[in-house]
Amino acid sequence: MTCQTCLNSHPKGTTCMRRVPLFAPLSLEEMGEVQRIIVQREYKKGEFIIHPLKVMQCLFIINKGKVKVIRPNSDGKEQILYVLTVGDFFGEQALFGQMSKDIIVEALEDSGICTISKAQFQALLQQMPQIALKMIEVMSSRLTKMEELVESLGINSVDKRVFDLIEEYSLKFGRKTEQGILIQLPLSREEMANHLGITRETISRKLAKYQDEGKIKLIGHKQILLINK
Amino acid sequence: MTCQTCLNSHPKGTTCMRRVPLFAPLSLEEMGEVQRIIVQREYKKGEFIIHPLKVMQCLFIINKGKVKVIRPNSDGKEQILYVLTVGDFFGEQALFGQMSKDIIVEALEDSGICTISKAQFQALLQQMPQIALKMIEVMSSRLTKMEELVESLGINSVDKRVFDLIEEYSLKFGRKTEQGILIQLPLSREEMANHLGITRETISRKLAKYQDEGKIKLIGHKQILLINK
DNA sequence: CGTCCACTTGACGCGGCTCAACAGCGGTGG
DNA sequence: CCACCGCTGTTGAGCCGCGTCAAGTGGACG
Numbered sequence: 001m002t003c004q005t006c007l008n009s010h011p012k013g014t015t016c017m018r019r020v021p022l023f024a025p026l027s028l029e030e031m032g033e034v035q036r037i038i039v040q041r042e043y044k045k046g047e048f049i050i051h052p053l054k055v056m057q058c059l060f061i062i063n064k065g066k067v068k069v070i071r072p073n074s075d076g077k078e079q080i081l082y083v084l085t086v087g088d089f090f091g092e093q094a095l096f097g098q099m100s101k102d103i104i105v106e107a108l109e110d111s112g113i114c115t116i117s118k119a120q121f122q123a124l125l126q127q128m129p130q131i132a133l134k135m136i137e138v139m140s141s142r143l144t145k146m147e148e149l150v151e152s153l154g155i156n157s158v159d160k161r162v163f164d165l166i167e168e169y170s171l172k173f174g175r176k177t178e179q180g181i182l183i184q185l186p187l188s189r190e191e192m193a194n195h196l197g198i199t200r201e202t203i204s205r206k207l208a209k210y211q212d213e214g215k216i217k218l219i220g221h222k223q224i225l226l227i228n229k
Numbered sequence: 230m231t232c233q234t235c236l237n238s239h240p241k242g243t244t245c246m247r248r249v250p251l252f253a254p255l256s257l258e259e260m261g262e263v264q265r266i267i268v269q270r271e272y273k274k275g276e277f278i279i280h281p282l283k284v285m286q287c288l289f290i291i292n293k294g295k296v297k298v299i300r301p302n303s304d305g306k307e308q309i310l311y312v313l314t315v316g317d318f319f320g321e322q323a324l325f326g327q328m329s330k331d332i333i334v335e336a337l338e339d340s341g342i343c344t345i346s347k348a349q350f351q352a353l354l355q356q357m358p359q360i361a362l363k364m365i366e367v368m369s370s371r372l373t374k375m376e377e378l379v380e381s382l383g384i385n386s387v388d389k390r391v392f393d394l395i396e397e398y399s400l401k402f403g404r405k406t407e408q409g410i411l412i413q414l415p416l417s418r419e420e421m422a423n424h425l426g427i428t429r430e431t432i433s434r435k436l437a438k439y440q441d442e443g444k445i446k447l448i449g450h451k452q453i454l455l456i457n458k
Numbered sequence: 459c460g461t462c463c464a465c466t467t468g469a470c471g472c473g474g475c476t477c478a479a480c481a482g483c484g485g486t487g488g
Numbered sequence: 489c490c491a492c493c494g495c496t497g498t499t500g501a502g503c504c505g506c507g508t509c510a511a512g513t514g515g516a517c518g
Contacts, residue, residue: 417496417497418496418497418498419496419497429496429497429498430497430498430499432497433497433498433499434498434499437498437499450496450497
């Protein structure tokens with residue numbers, strides 16, 4: 001199956017690949033070539049895309065939706081490493097040796113994921129070296145992001161960690177309104193807690209505190225208004 | 230200045246570059262080419278190699294010694310991200326946009342560092358695409374390492390974090406003896422604490438506890454014997 | 459409209475941080 | 489060579505914040 005969604009959503013032949021940073025440096029013609037080896041799959045919310053039990057050596061590129069990347073540990077806890085969204089890729093670790101087996105990627109909403117097999121992606125890298133350079137760039141910024149998370153977990157107070165997360169989400173998932181920035185939360189309370197290395201109860205209390213202080217306004221469980229100062 | 234140490238330590242023309250994973254896929258001839266554009270510098274223990282004040286856009290490759298990579302934060306605390314040693318490289322983030330300005334790299338002991346300027350390294354990547362692939366591989370494993378650290382900081386107890394660090398160092402810096410594995414610590418107590426997101430006092434107490442439990446034996450401040458069970 | 463699960467809120471205990479005093483070590487200068 | 493000083497590490501006491509356990513609430517979704 002070729003990338004139906006891609007083709008469908010851009011009937012004139014231009015593709016959704018323009019939105020994927022990894023392929024940004026390619027010419028239209030080259031993109032067409034890549035397009036032909038892409039296979040798209042749909043995943044329902046909650047479905048596992050990568051899981052220790054079903055091994056799939058592919059590069060995955062998000063075409064629609066959001067996913068979370070998790071490291072589960074032995075006693076049932078989960079560390080959420082990333083929330084990835086349209087244009088992001090994952091699965092590259094498995095393609096370059098060094099795959100740390102127990103990584104789980106799960107769809108946060110109904111998602112469309114384009115996949116390229118290991119063999120074909122390696123051929124692609126040989127054929128279009130620009131992709132390799134772009135890949136280094138993206139991995140470099142992901143590394144920076146992980147380093148920031150390490151810093152946050154290592155030295156920031158819980159209070160700062162939680163508020164920093166809200167500010168990060170306001171940039172990525174926020175929309176400006178008159179009263180402030182309205183944020184569509186990609187994660188539940190428990191998931192946010194699992195990202196910040198704290199418990200669900202603690203994050204509840206912190207959010208309640210910020211609301212008392214007039215910094216934010218909680219709207220249901222899935223939206224936060226970050227109030228202008 | 231060309232890479233004096235490299236040339237000196239291998240008078241017959243073979244180079245120390247064989248020990249650098251990044252250049253492992255190159256032929257001898259290609260290594261010679263790379264050798265010619267490398268500039269080596271010596272750093273004293275405690276000297277800064279990368280620092281916000283002295284900007285240097287280079288790729289750095291460790292030829293001798295050890296360095297620590299730090300993220301300092303506004304209120305004086307330091308998060309130690311990595312301890313790098315012979316064959317490792319750093320500085321690549323600054324070469325691919327996205328440089329998070331406030332990273333510090335400091336020599337843990339007298340070190341010899343080979344540098345390649347940004348322009349020359351980019352030319353190298355064009356000319357020898359194998360290097361780009363190897364670079365992706367190394368960055369992928371460094372990413373995995375950071376993800377492990379995030380997991381550790383996020384969900385492991387302090388007790389487990391400290392002991393895991395000892396076990397990690399036993400693999401990297403340990404030497405087998407009759408009584409157990411003798412570890413040459415690359416970091417001081419305070420630095421280990423800054424790596425694990427805890428305080429110097431806490432790590433002292435944990436180590437004392439492990440010694441009481443017969444798991445380790447403290448030898449001065451710079452060695453630990455990890456006792457066989 | 460009803461059910462259920464995620465979220466909220468409270469009480470309590472423990473672990474690691476803070477502050478403080480002291481010991482050990484290395485470096486420096488007389 | 490030793491005396492001094494500063495820095496790092498150790499140990500103790502007390503406190504505070506987050507985790508845990510438990511009960512109650514509300515929103516999301518069928």
